[in-house]
Amino acid sequence: MTEWGTEQVVEGTALYVFAVCEAPDPAVFACLPGVAAGEPLRPLCFGALTAIVQAVRAVDFTEEVWQARMSDRGELERYARAHHDVVSAAAASCPTVPLPMATLYHDEERARQALLGETERFRGALERTAGHSEWGVKVYAAPLPASDPTPPVPGTPTARSRPAPGAGLAYLERKRGVQAQRERRHDDALRLAETVDGAYRNLAAAGRRLRLHGPELETDGHLQVLNATYLVAEDRAVELETLTRNLRDATGTRIDVSGPWVPYSFVGEV
16 A cells, blocks of 8 residues: 555655554664665654654656556565565564555655554554464365265166166265265364364454465365464463364364464554
């Protein structure tokens, strides 16, 4: 999101804002390149808070240029990694609110005034996430059985012969049985997702359910039934690991956990 206001700047420099912190240590990000190699990262104070900023060429961040860059997977990954590296470095030294990629202002004074106007929201996010990390949890159910037409057996009439009495009814019954089994396993998968989500929410300060990945993204045939992220106190990380092991043992299902991360998902709209 580019915070240009109503008119884009296409000449000179703009100010890219990575994050807002309470009291960052400049040494932790002094050697990082940010998104504009050659331009130093620096703190920008506004009231009692501090933003981590970098001067960039405004022409490199017009809406048209940014949209083209986002359609290039390599460029998107490069900018996302550069942005994340700065946010993570700041978060390692103090409570931090990450801002979206490509948050820009015309100049330092406009940035300071805009950030000052959001001070209360930043403070709320800092209080909510201080001492916490974000953990991702994905749960996968075993593949549901495919509808399996019954193969011919010895003695089965050929296509030219008359079907055996009751053959059509038996086929329909088998089809209904397969469908019922699929429905039961689907219901079991939904209950599994609720059970796992509830267990993590009991440990976490907050949780969010995310959109499930489609089956086309899975290579082993397993179906994702839960894609969630949780805000967990840093001193409860060991409990989270224990909970994960216990859930895997109790459910016999695949549970993938990633983290800890800077709590991007729990800072709200800032």
